[in-house]
Amino acid sequence: MTAPNPAPAIEITGLTKDFALNLRGIKLRAVENLTLNVPQGEVFGLLGPNGSGKSTTIKIILGLLDPTVGECKVFGVPSGRVDSRLNVGYLPEAPYFYRYLSGEELVRFYGRICGVPKKVLKDRVREVIDWVGLTGASHRRVGTYSKGMLQRIGLAQALVHDPRLIILDEPTAGVDPVGSAEISELILKLKKQGKTVLITSHLLAQIEDICDRVAILDKGKLIVEGAVNDLVGLRDRQSLIVDSLPPAELDELRGWLAARGHVLNAVEQPRTRLDQLFLSKVSRPKKEGDSK
Amino acid sequence: MNTAFPFPLSGRSVPFSLGRLGIVAGNTFLEAVRQKLFNFLLLLAVALVASAQLFREFNFGSSELKFISDFGFGAMVFFGSTLTIAATAQLFFSEIENRTALTILAKPIWRTEFIFGKFLGVFAVVGVFCALTTMLMLALLYHRETSLMTANPDAFESGRIIHYGDLVLMGVLQWLKFGVLAAITLLIASFSNTNLYTVVMGFFVLVICHLQYLARDAYGSVASLPLRLLVQLLGYVFPNFQVFNLADQIGIGEGIDAAVFLRVAGYALIYIAVIGGLAVYSFRNREI
Numbered sequence: 017m018t019a020p021n022p023a024p025a026i027e028i029t030g031l032t033k034d035f036a037l038n039l040r041g042i043k044l045r046a047v048e049n050l051t052l053n054v055p056q057g058e059v060f061g062l063l064g065p066n067g068s069g070k071s072t073t074i075k076i077i078l079g080l081l082d083p084t085v086g087e088c089k090v091f092g093v094p095s096g097r098v099d100s101r102l103n104v105g106y107l108p109e110a111p112y113f114y115r116y117l118s119g120e121e122l123v124r125f126y127g128r129i130c131g132v133p134k135k136v137l138k139d140r141v142r143e144v145i146d147w148v149g150l151t152g153a154s155h156r157r158v159g160t161y162s163k164g165m166l167q168r169i170g171l172a173q174a175l176v177h178d179p180r181l182i183i184l185d186e187p188t189a190g191v192d193p194v195g196s197a198e199i200s201e202l203i204l205k206l207k208k209q210g211k212t213v214l215i216t217s218h219l220l221a222q223i224e225d226i227c228d229r230v231a232i233l234d235k236g237k238l239i240v241e242g243a244v245n246d247l248v249g250l251r252d253r254q255s256l257i258v259d260s261l262p263p264a265e266l267d268e269l270r271g272w273l274a275a276r277g278h279v280l281n282a283v284e285q286p287r288t289r290l291d292q293l294f295l296s297k298v299s300r301p302k303k304e305g306d307s308k
Numbered sequence: 309m310n311t312a313f314p315f316p317l318s319g320r321s322v323p324f325s326l327g328r329l330g331i332v333a334g335n336t337f338l339e340a341v342r343q344k345l346f347n348f349l350l351l352l353a354v355a356l357v358a359s360a361q362l363f364r365e366f367n368f369g370s371s372e373l374k375f376i377s378d379f380g381f382g383a384m385v386f387f388g389s390t391l392t393i394a395a396t397a398q399l400f401f402s403e404i405e406n407r408t409a410l411t412i413l414a415k416p417i418w419r420t421e422f423i424f425g426k427f428l429g430v431f432a433v434v435g436v437f438c439a440l441t442t443m444l445m446l447a448l449l450y451h452r453e454t455s456l457m458t459a460n461p462d463a464f465e466s467g468r469i470i471h472y473g474d475l476v477l478m479g480v481l482q483w484l485k486f487g488v489l490a491a492i493t494l495l496i497a498s499f500s501n502t503n504l505y506t507v508v509m510g511f512f513v514l515v516i517c518h519l520q521y522l523a524r525d526a527y528g529s530v531a532s533l534p535l536r537l538l539v540q541l542l543g544y545v546f547p548n549f550q551v552f553n554l555a556d557q558i559g560i561g562e563g564i565d566a567a568v569f570l571r572v573a574g575y576a577l578i579y580i581a582v583i584g585g586l587a588v589y590s591f592r593n594r595e596i
Contacts, residue, residue, distance in 0.1 A: 035595070078414045080596045098322040098416050106414040112406040114335070116342045128331050129415045173411065183414075 023092030025181045025212035026054040026077055031086035033072050033236075046072040048236040050086070054229075056180070059203060059213045061223040061244075064233035070216045071109070073233070074185055077214070078106055090181065102130075105174030109186040109216075111166055115159030119150055119169045122158055123176050130177035144172040148202065164195030171202060182206060184215045188222060193294045200226050221291065224248065257286055322416045329421040329428065332412070336399050336429020341436075345398065349391045350437055356383035357444050373453055373470060380445035384482055388437055392486045393510035396430045396493035401503040409596055420588045427487075427494055427584055434486040442479030446472055474564045478554060481569070484576035485552040489514060491583040498590040516542075517549040547579045 031050040034043040047069040054060045062070050075081040076088050079095045093100040113122050123141045132140055145154045148168040153161070158169060167187055174182055184203070188196040196219065203213055203226050217223050223230060224244055231241040240247065261269065270280045340346050357380045403409040403426075412422060449470055457464045493510040500506045520543060527539045551572050554564060 075596070078410075080410065080413055082595075098418055101414060101416045102322065104414065106411065108407055108410045108414075110407075111411065113408060113411070114339065116339065125331065125335060126411070126415065129328055129412065129417055131325075131328075131416065170411075177415075 023089070024053045025056045025058075025091060026052065026060075026214065027089040027092070028052040028073070028077075029087050031073070031076065031088055032084050033069075033076060033081065034084045046236050047076075047233075050233075050236075050238055052231055052238065052241065054212060054214060056212050057207070057210050058228045059207050059215065059226050061227035061230035062214060062216045062233065063220070063223060063230055064216075067235075068233040069236040070233055071185060072236075074106075074183055074214070074216070077183065078104065102177075103180040105177070105179035105182045107167070107170040107174045107182075107184045107187055110189055111170040113158045113166070113169065113173070115157060118155050118157055119145060119161070119165075119172075120154040122169060123172045126173040127176040132177050140176060140178075144175050145169075147175070148172045149198070163190045164192065164198075167191055167195065167199060168202075171199070175206075179211075181212045181214065184213065186216055186218070188217055188219055193291050194298055196222060197291070197295055221289065253281070322418070324418055325421060328417050329425045332417075332422055332425025333428035333432065336426050337432045339402070340395050340399055340429065340433040343395075343398070345394055346391065346433060346437075349387050349394075350440065353383050353387035353437065353441050354444055356387070357441055358448065373449060373456070376449055376452060377445070377470075377475065380441070380448070381478065381482070384438065384441045384445075384479070388434060388441075388482060388486050389489060389514055391437055392430065392434050392489045393493050393507055393514065395433055396426075396490045397497055397503050397506040397510065399430060400426055400494060400497040401506070404596070405503075413596060419592050423494065423498070423588045423591050424584060427490060427580075427587075430490045430494075431483075431487050434490065435483050438479050438483040438486070442476060446475060449475070471564075477564055477569055481552045481554065481572055481576075484573055484580075485549055488547050488549075488576050488579045488583070489517075491580045491587065492517075495583050495587040495590065498587045498594060513546065514549075516546050520546050521548050521550045547575070551575060 029051050031047055031052075032045065033047040034045050036042075037044050050069070050073065052073075062073065064070050072081065076083055077090060077095055079097070079100060082096060088095040090100040091103055114125075117125065120141055123145060124137060127137050127141055142151070142154075145151055148171050150165060150168050150172065153165060158166070161169060171184075171187070174184075187199050187203075191199065200222055203215065206213055207226075215223070215227065227244050229241070229243050230247065232239045266283065273280050403412070409422075413419065450472070453464075453468060453470055457468070489510070492513050493506060496509045496513070497506045500509070523539050524543050527535055554568070554572070
């Protein structure tokens with residue numbers, strides 16, 4: 017095995033991307049002076065409203081677009097070079113694959129494109145298909161797959177060459193909460209394997225659950241970047257969850273706190289999250305290919 | 309899933325690969341043959357070529373055989389051109405519009421491999437089309453010639469008059485011509501935004517390539533110098549498709565000169581290489 021590359025998985029420096037809107041030279045600035053580092057082994061969330069520059073940034077990382085200014089490197093290799101993509105797996109938003117191929121044929125096709133040796137290709141294809149839970153549906157044509165299955169076969173093709181960086185563009189778009197939870201589980205498994213994952217999603221609760229760090233873009237500019245815990249945690253506050261207190265004891269507690277110079281800011285009833293409630297009530301489809 | 313997967317991809321350079329090019333070509337071919345358009349055009353062409361049999365009551369002798377041959381190649385040219393332009397545009401834009409191009413080009417693959425893979429896929433499809441229609445036409449001609457030899461032996465005193473080998477060469481030349489047309493359509497598609505624009509421009513260029521010799525003949529000697537140079541330039545930019553039309557020289561009659569065949573084949577291959585190169589250059593600058 018080769019020694020791990022110390023370079024960040026993604027290193028973006030002063031990146032600006034303009035798109036020409038017409039022949040008169042009017043341009044749209046999609047990304048402006050973006051500097052971003054994604055260390056190896058992290059799950060990194062790239063967030064922002066529609067049109068904030070997330071997809072453009074991803075396309076530059078994948079070498080599908082050239083930056084107007086600045087540079088982008090993947091494991092130390094400029095992203096415009098073909099070899100920068102040797103260690104990258106990509107699942108596009110709302111993926112649409114060749115409908116006439118079966119799931120297994122599709123993953124084999126991408127494996128061959130990536131140069132996976134013939135002697136291991138067959139086993140590798142079966143392995144990743146099993147890993148995403150589509151073994152039972154691997155001989156069905158992709159045209160018959162549900163959205164959740166398309167996302168999973170998309171994940172399989174992204175992983176077939178065992179990349180170290182996996183880029184997931186809206187992997188849960190249009191997927192039901194069960195499928196979305198399964199994709200989250202797969203991402204966490206990837207993290208355990210030491211993979212770097214870059215994910216964009218509008219499901220912020222999901223991002224909060226699975227990401228180590230996030231960056232928020234708005235109108236092409238980096239607004240916020242940091243560890244999730246640092247960004248969403250309120251360091252000067254604490255929650256104490258106790259059994260329900262009668263009003264008299266609550267007043268007593270409030271007085272006890274006041275005597276020590278503290279204020280009881282809120283008394284709330286803890287709630288479960290709606291997605292957790294949904295997942296606890298809805299039965300999950302069997303792993304070997306859900307029904308359409 | 310195994311974390312230590314036994315193939316080291318990192319640190320490798322990625323040279324141009326005919327293998328990857330072949331994978332893209334194979335997938336393009338598979339996609340094309342599963343499209344209804346290909347099957348529909350193939351059936352129409354086969355039906356038209358086969359319908360030449362209906363003219364047997366003419367009983368013209370060798371003229372009838374020539375008619376069947378011309379009719380068959382006419383059907384091949386018409387449907388083959390339509391198939392080439394439509395299939396090239398469709399197979400290219402299906403990748404762009406369905407965003408499958410994103411997933412492929414996000415892999416370690418050169419855009420050159422992608423474009424030439426697309427070209428070879430279409431070229432193979434058109435090759436199958438030409439082979440099938442040529443074989444059908446040969447079978448019809450053989451059958452009809454045999455009938456005529458029995459009915460009218462005096463006209464065939466020196467044996468069969470059809471040069472079947474030359475007809476195969478004619479089929480090969482049509483295939484090469486469709487290859488040039490596919491490369492032109494791919495070049496248009498590489499910078500075009502829509503399938504429709506590509507198809508319309510493809511047919512427009514097809515007409516120019518078929519008729520440009522008329523402009524050269526008309527203006528080549530009489531026009532002013534700038535116009536003459538312009539016509540000459542257009543003659544180099546747009547391939548002259550009339551050079552592939554050797555129907556009068558081959559098939560029935562004197563037969564084809566090997567040197568002419570090789571010259572025309574070389575002419576096609578040079579245009580395919582140059583136009584294909586321009587398509588690659590244009591596609592490399594395209595923002596997907």
